Amino acid sequence: MPATKKAAKPGLKQVGLPEETLRGLYYNLLKTRTLDERFRKLFRQGRFAGTYFSAVGQEATTVGPTYGLRDDDILASSHREIGAAVTKGIPLVNIVAQVYARANSPDKGKTHPCHYSWRDKGVFTPASTLAGQTVVGTGCAMGFKLQKKDNVVVAFFGEGATARGGWHEAVNYAGIHKLPIVYICQNNLWAESVPAHMQAGIENFSDRAKAYGFPGITIDGNDIVLVHKTAAEAIKRARAGEGPTLIECKTYRYYGHSEIDPADYRREEEIEEWKKKDTVTRAERMMMDLGLLTDQQREAMIEDINHEIDEAVNICEKEKYVEPEEAYNDVYSKYFPVRRDEY
Amino acid sequence: MKKTSFIEAITQALYEEMERDERVFMIGQDIGVYGGVFKATKGLLDRFGAERVIDAPISEVYIAGGSVGAALVGCRPVAEIQFADFITPSMDQIIQQMAKMRYRTGGQWSCPMTIRVCCGGDVGGGLYHSQINEQWFFSQPGLIVLLPSTAYDAKGLLKSAIRGEDPVIFFEHKRLYRWIKEELPDEDFTVPIGKAAIRKEGEDITLVAYGLMAHRSMEAAAGLEKEGISAEVIDMRTILPWDRETIFESVKKTSKVVLVQEGTKTGGVMAEVGAAIAEELFDYLDAPVSRVCGLDVPAIPFAPPMEHFFLPNAEKITNVVKKVLEY
């Protein structure tokens, strides 16, 4: 019967998001994945130094909450949020430049391949001290509230980072003052080599919100629609002055902690299990079911994205490194010159 | 004219800066209704309300790191750490976020904020209420570290800190709070960051100090004067970035120098100042660079005789000066 056949495939109404949003979410998922895989390849080819924190597998948890944020909303991200950098709109060429540490890098090559910052889009930079930016991000929310602005902060961290004292101090403060902030815990089950159950004696990390007096919710972090809707609702609440929300997204990273980690502490079956729930494939199936995407369109999109990445990589590989004397800059404001030693 | 105490000068600076610029707000423990354990923030809550004078939970990480965030989005936070002894949890945020924000974003973001820290011994405060630890921050370029010794400087430097574009740690020596009093101008004034003060001109030897030790050095200099020894006393005021020019000029003039600091000797501020003098002014020196410092022990001890045994004083400074002069 045509009627039941139709019911099996959800329509836009059941999904509950406008077509444009779905297209935007899917595009950013695809772009993040494509770029992330490219970075892994480039790193393995020895094209840039340091290491790289891939987020392949957990794109929905960063794209979902970031999509639709205003430029003057703050993104307080950590080391595995390439999806947020892409979605918040840091120009692709500058994301690549960050990884390459070239002169066109936002930080002029001073920090780390995965520490994206871009002031025009409200993205400050993570420090490697885990949960450090959760504290700063909460301070941004405090600043917005003090200035009676309706901006919000979206703060990302892994489940491992929630074990740190500073994390608790920050969310505690946000709870006391009902700050406009949404905390996104990307629970990818592992903190480097340590499983989630060794970070906390609770099953759902969102339970922690209860202790701080605001809502916490655990969701399937590989369901882009669910992640976006949940976060958007929380962002709306935050903007309206109703305080923070902690959203735990259960998800999974396919590769090692960073590219130098073979991740042999995990079982192969675990990885395979999660790949069946892959967020990009699921989004694709949904988009096709809704009639918003065809195979050809998908191929064309990937080609476009790859083309854009090729161009950015090309620009960055040709770009110079900054002069080493740049090391002396950005220490203080212009009033306090730094002593320059000559050796 | 009425004399203003060191702590009143601080209260005035806070009051006036909050009046002047509505972006300025304060956060710290017990700073609201209570007015701070030393009453530095007395009356500010009444005037500016609980939104701008925030009683923080006992969260030193948040007090520092939250202020960084607020500074990023346009506020001018003035945070208070009740005792320097309790700043260790904040170190994470101060060193990793606050001090490096400008650098690690290639100058895109900065942290125009001030952290006030009450510090110092000679008050019988006990081991965990008497530490002075400016040296922990001295080795962190990106930070500005201030430690005034007069009411005028306390007010003027705090205003410069609040108005500036850089992250500042502002140490207040609690021994000076009520002991030091002076007449202050009625009109608005600031004291420039990065400039030392020559407290007393002299010809025979240079004494470099800051904070309580600037006073102890002045006492020593006064005694030496009676014996016909003319000491020049320099008060650093800004610990980082420190005023090499003023100190170097003085050492070039006198050719002898004694450096005085309250904190432990090893790894202290004066270790760097001394090394720099030895490195750059070797030809000018007529005697070894010498130091008078707190003892190299984990912290300032509690029992009064032991506390005074730990601390540099005029007598110790005088002894070392004489040794240097006899060299």
Ligand SMILES: Cc1ncc(C[n+]2csc(CCOP(=O)(O)OP(=O)(O)O)c2C)c(N)n1
């Ligand atoms: C304070 C601190 N301790 C340790 C580390 C080393 N480290 C970097 S990432 C990481 C695991 C983080 O796990 P989680 O927060 O769950 O995030 P994920 O890497 O899984 O995204 C560790 C231990 C660090 N960066 N900072």
